[in-house]
Amino acid sequence: MIENIGIEKFVILSTLMFFIGVYGFLVRKNLITILISVEIILNSVNINFVAFNKYLYPENLQGQFFALFIIAIAATEASVAIAIFVTLYRRIKMIDVENVNKMKY
Amino acid sequence: METTIFYIFAIVILIFSVLAVTSRRILRAAVYFLFVLLAVAGLFFLLSFNFLAAVQLTVYAGGIIVLFIFSIMLTSQVNDKLEPIAAKKIIFSLLAAIAGAVVCISAIMTYRFSEPKNIEVDAGMKTIGKYLLSYGENGYALPFEVISLLLLASLIGAIMIAKRDNT
Amino acid sequence: MNFNIYDFTEFIISIDNWLKQLLSPGLAKITGMALIGVTFLLFVTLLGLSIVYIERKVCAFFQQRLGPMRVGFWGTAQTIADIIKLIFKEPLATKNSDKFLFNLAAFIVLISPFMVIAVVPFAKGLHALDFDIGLFYVTAVSSLGVTGILLAGWSSNNKYSLIGAMRSGAQIISYELSIGLSLLAIVILTGSLQLSVIVESQRDGWWIFKGNIPAIVAFIIFIIASTAESNRGPFDLAEAESELTAGFHTEYSGIKFAFFFLAEYVNLFIIAAIGATVFFGGWMPLHIGNFTFFNEAMDIIPPIIWFFAKVAALIFLLMWFKWTFPRLRIDQLLQLEWKYLLPLSILNLVLMTIVSLTGWHL
């Protein structure tokens, strides 16, 4: 609980962050920056979880644990994704999302 | 006092998020993202989820960001700039994002959240440890183990993918 | 104002009260923060100056020479003179480098040791923060520094810097694991991550003595891994002069170079402080079980002196390493971590668990 700060402020903050991430996801071409956008989205979700935990259900820690697991999954996702990017770069010397279309049709 | 700190963090988060998704220098984007992460960790500290904040610092700031920077170092040069994005694309994306944000925020504003409970959250290390390793109600032993398995799998997977072909 | 040099709790509280009387609550808090900040800045500067001087002297003695002798008594003012020189130097940056990141890197490198130093307990009640996740916070925050090094190497637009930064990044990330695991070994015994609790738990003897063999193994791993993490010899590949000129800070000059320099020595202090706190009882005097007479005799020496004595001893140990051992190759370095230290520390952790469960520790 923070004085004068209601839960909706947290939720709005995370919503804005979420859509900033979405915007990044939509416009960016470089795969790494797209991944950064995705991570921003994940962080916004984490904020939501924690805020709900703190404000609405402080008696147990579900929100915190979900956030923990999200962080862990983000780590795995980032590591595998970056391994793929590096391999991709070795193959086609480029990591723009539009150039990765070998499998198209 | 805490109110002010919250606003500072919120503003930092928003500004650097925007910078992170718009910067044309890719490493700068990563650094802005680092600031976003630090501010989020600060929010967690503010809400007295100390453990979660420290995890955020270790895993994100200490781990994922370093991975990003490494991959950026491997895939681009210092004075590379990303190509400017077509105006049409920007407009459409912006429209989509703003529309989404407006819809969500209007929904949030009209929704009446139930009254916040003023109970102190017991997020101490002992409680967390107990929850993580118990398997009854509120026990997280199974997800914990599954996550550890997932981490191992991704470790091996990342090595296998990034390994140089021998052929 | 009289205060007890054995217990700083009241001293801190009285300063707080004084501030509250003087100013409005919000302002008092901000002033308190500023006070702490200024104190730490001064402390860190002082620390940097003295450790650099000590290092030069120790190095010199190891190499059978005298070291700085001209400025001040036995060259004590040499480092101050150096700092003054660095401040007045022109800050340079290479062409086509990313100036913003180039400047930012120097700050990020210095921020992380500052954040760590906040939780170090110098004496009873003398610390800025006493987190319940103390040790975890230390490892979390100290991992921020690597970002600064990577940024410095990248933004210098210099291949030596880049290679140095890459090496440094790989090295720090790897050795972080061993450090964490070796500290965890003691955490198993104390059952808490809070640094003040860890210190308090050593009232009847330091963990290095009480903790049986696993504690000693943990300490050895800690010392090796933290030497590597702070990029000091024999693991100073990131700034290997003969190969990479000066590694990631080749292109830095003037005050920004001083930042890197300072950060390295503050890190040295932090490693020694954490090592002393966890393994050697921090500010806790040397106590032996219920040997009351001896314990009381030891208590006469103020805790703050105990603390700095231990830290000084550990710093000397680390310097000794640096000036004695030859440098490793990068593949040897990573092999050492991944093939030996990491399995060993995991094994040690298991051993420690057994020791703790069966109560074989004292």
Place this chain on the structure above:
Amino acid sequence: MEIFNITGIIPIILFASFLFTGLAGGRLKPMVSGITGTLSIFIVTAVSYYTAYKYFFEFGKAGNEYIKIIPFNLMWLQFNDTLFINMGILLDPISVMMLIVISTVSLMVHLYSLGYMKGETGFARFYSFLSLFTFSMISLVISTNLFQTYIFWELVGISSYLLIGYYYSKPSAVAASKKAFIVTRFADLGFLIGILILSYITKTFEYTTLTDPNGSAINQGSSVLFLGLSAMNVTLILIFIGCAGKSAMFPLHIWLPDAMEGPTPVSALIHAATMVVAGVYLIARLFPLYIFSGADALNVIAFIGTFTSLFAALIATTQMDIKRILAFSTISQIGFMIMSLGVSGYGDTNGLGFTASMFHLFTHAMFKALLFLCAGAVIHAIHLNNLNEMGGLRKYLPVTHITFLIACLAISGIPPFSGFFSKDEILTAAFAKNKLIFTTALITAGITAFYMFRLYFGIFWNKEVKYDKTPHEAPKTMTTALIILAVGSAITGFIPFGNFVSSNGVPLESHIHFEIAIPAVITALVGIFVAYIFYKKENNLPVRVSSAVGGLYGIIYRKFFIDEIYIFITKGLIFRFISGPVVWFDRHIVDGTMNGIAFITNLVSEKIKYFQSGQVQQYAYVMLSGIIIIVITVIYILSNL
């Protein structure tokens, strides 16, 4: 009985050995797997003997009778209250006896293979398969219910398949393993149907319930009718088909001679001493059921056994490959056992046939394993297995020579070797039941003596052959196994077998029946004498005799054209008139439908694939706008309706 819990470790040890040698064996030195396998089977043997001692002499008897002991039995699958499948261990005289037989022979074969298989590629594989086989065979004999038996029955079949095809680079070995597998699988179909009908009738799989002479299974079962016959009879004949497949009874015997493509120790273990007697064992296991509700089935069994023994013995006289001769001899001897069960009654002296069958199983395991191992030693020494190309080996292989002679005497039924005692009991039982069977069996015994000594003289006497390399005696590990088994073959006849194993558990006093024994021994001696005349020295007598009987010899030499008949039935009839149309239907109708569907799908997807641009961001646009539209619809439009 807690003391018997130790028996439970037998399968565990063997399975562990199988896993270890199978998974890790390829990476270690070959000898490590060999020694691991041998050591584990040694432990198993020790435990088996311990179990047998405890069972027969301390805990097995309740009053005057050996009872069935179940140390543990775990519920595995439950269908309803009465019908369930367990996994457990059943100890009774025959299973304990089988434990001893299997572990002993298996130990000998393991030991022997250390020398025989040395240097072969896939040494570890060999040992892991041996462990698998021993594991499944032992689990088979200690099963508590039919279903468990069936599971291990199939496992045994698999390990036999693997071991026959051990030299998988040799086409003939591959063909032989496939043949063995298909034939026994075909027979197992009958077995499975039998099990299902039996469980339908009796509502149980448990042996204790099934074979209780006063139990519900036997009483209820006999009243059910099927096609005018007693359903029990049909069922039991179906089960017998399974047994016939495994035990190589006519007309399902064709796989066994070909199975000799496997390594010789395998032939000794699986195709002489253990797996092929599984059929005999199963009939013995269900014996009360056969006696009380399947008299007709038992008659069928008796006649098939008799016919097979004569038939196989006749073929054995003409064959040239030494392992093949032994294989036919095995078929013939198993025919004896089956026949003996078929002529047996229940209880007291009526049950002599049962005891005799088990006794013969026991002694046969010893001497037939010995014969095969000796043949292996001969092959090891000269790398030939055609009788025509060998001779005069007695000088080079003294140990093999002596042990082989003992085994020949034992199988011919010459006192005091073991075969004499068991064969005597079989003949006595047959005499009491049916004179025709008795006469046939007596003649078969004579023929047995003849072909065994034909083999003996052909290998060790006859002509002196110049070998490329001077043959030398087998290594120590091999001769040790030979000597131990020879001692076994020589003396096991003196065991008062009836005291331990009998049809109803009550000890049966056994003695030699001289009125049967004397003619039998004389017949055997005549057989040996004829063999002596024909084959002791090289002469043209055999050729003259064979050309004298001409056509008959040809027919026998071609094994009565059974293989050709099979080929005709399968290729000429089944493949042409049934499989052909089925294949046509499958190719054109079934595949045609499927291909048509696929073709249409392909056509459609060719048209619509351009929606998939491969651009993730486009998808994200579509998804996001979709979500927004849905949300707006739900919130602002639907809620205002």
